[in-house]
Amino acid sequence: MSTLHKKVVLVTGAAKRVGRGIAIRLAREGATVAIHYGGSEDEAREVSELCGGAPIFRANLESVAEIERLFARVKAECGRLDGLVNNAARFTRFDPLDVTERDWDYIHSVNLKAVFFCCQQGAKRMLESPDVDGRIVNISSLGGIRPWADHAHYCASKAGVIHMTRALAKAFAPKITVNSVAPGVIPFGEEDTPEVREWIRRTPAERVGTADDIAEGVLYFLKASNYVTGQILAVDGGLSQA
Numbered sequence: 001m002s003t004l005h006k007k008v009v010l011v012t013g014a015a016k017r018v019g020r021g022i023a024i025r026l027a028r029e030g031a032t033v034a035i036h037y038g039g040s041e042d043e044a045r046e047v048s049e050l051c052g053g054a055p056i057f058r059a060n061l062e063s064v065a066e067i068e069r070l071f072a073r074v075k076a077e078c079g080r081l082d083g084l085v086n087n088a089a090r091f092t093r094f095d096p097l098d099v100t101e102r103d104w105d106y107i108h109s110v111n112l113k114a115v116f117f118c119c120q121q122g123a124k125r126m127l128e129s130p131d132v133d134g135r136i137v138n139i140s141s142l143g144g145i146r147p148w149a150d151h152a153h154y155c156a157s158k159a160g161v162i163h164m165t166r167a168l169a170k171a172f173a174p175k176i177t178v179n180s181v182a183p184g185v186i187p188f189g190e191e192d193t194p195e196v197r198e199w200i201r202r203t204p205a206e207r208v209g210t211a212d213d214i215a216e217g218v219l220y221f222l223k224a225s226n227y228v229t230g231q232i233l234a235v236d237g238g239l240s241q242a
């Protein structure tokens with residue numbers, strides 16, 4: 001997919017923060033963006049306007065039935081599906097000794113299970129087109145590469161996304177590529193806290209990331225040839241190497 005012109009790309013969790021930045025960037029590149037949201041309808045409508053009136057779709061990604069309906073609606077309204085960016089996720093921070101079954105399921109239902117079923121549904125819809133040249137980009141995390149003690153459950157979900165990306169790249173080749181962007185620290189309105197200042201001090205690039213930095217990585221995978229698949233791109237200012 002060398003250009004996004006006339007391509008339909010679904011971005012999950014696109015109403016706010018990183019997903020919003022990805023959706024707006026892809027629309028600027030000429031894509032028809034299908035904007036998924038969970039609860040943030042007003043923000044999704046705002047992103048729709050910024051994306052030239054792009055369609056919005058609500059779905060609770062905890063439910064596989066809702067995921068199936070989401071992809072059916074995108075296909076029906078947009079006519080085709082060329083790309084999927086699995087961005088929606090949850091984050092919590094707990095001492096592993098305190099994590100309950102409910103805490104574990106809260107994270108894994110969205111961060112890992114939903115990403116798998118979105119990949120499955122996305123691949124099925126893409127394969128329905130005779131000229132399929134599909135692209136899936138899963139947003140993982142630096143936490144899936146480097147272990148952090150106070151969110152082991154989240155790190156496990158994102159490490160799962162990374163390994164699942166590699167497995168699905170094999171499963172869906174050669175018609176669909178599956179890659180992952182692993183963001184570093186992308187704060188929104190929390191830039192001037194002691195914690196973020198400490199992250200900046202430890203980051204070789206001497207700054208935190210932005211939604212645009214992540215969108216740039218996503219764009220690379222969407223536009224790359226099908227010779228690029230199963231890859232993980234850390235967009236983290238070099239933090240994973242520090």
Ligand SMILES: NC(=O)c1ccc[n+]([C@@H]2O[C@H](COP(=O)([O-])OP(=O)(O)OC[C@H]3O[C@@H](n4cnc5c(N)ncnc54)[C@H](OP(=O)(O)O)[C@@H]3O)[C@@H](O)[C@H]2O)c1
Pocket residue numbers: 012013014015016017018019036037038039040041059060061062086087088089090091110139140141142143182183184185186187
């Ligand atoms: N921000 C960072 O520093 C950072 C670092 C590493 C990795 N990442 C990854 O980058 C991606 C974007 O990060 P972010 O901070 O922008 O994410 P976020 O704000 O925490 O979440 C993105 C969106 O996910 C949607 N979502 C969550 N649970 C859902 C559910 N059950 N059903 C439907 N939608 C659901 C929410 O949509 P609604 O608001 O519409 O409900 C939310 O706006 C995530 O995959 C995250 O793990 C972020």
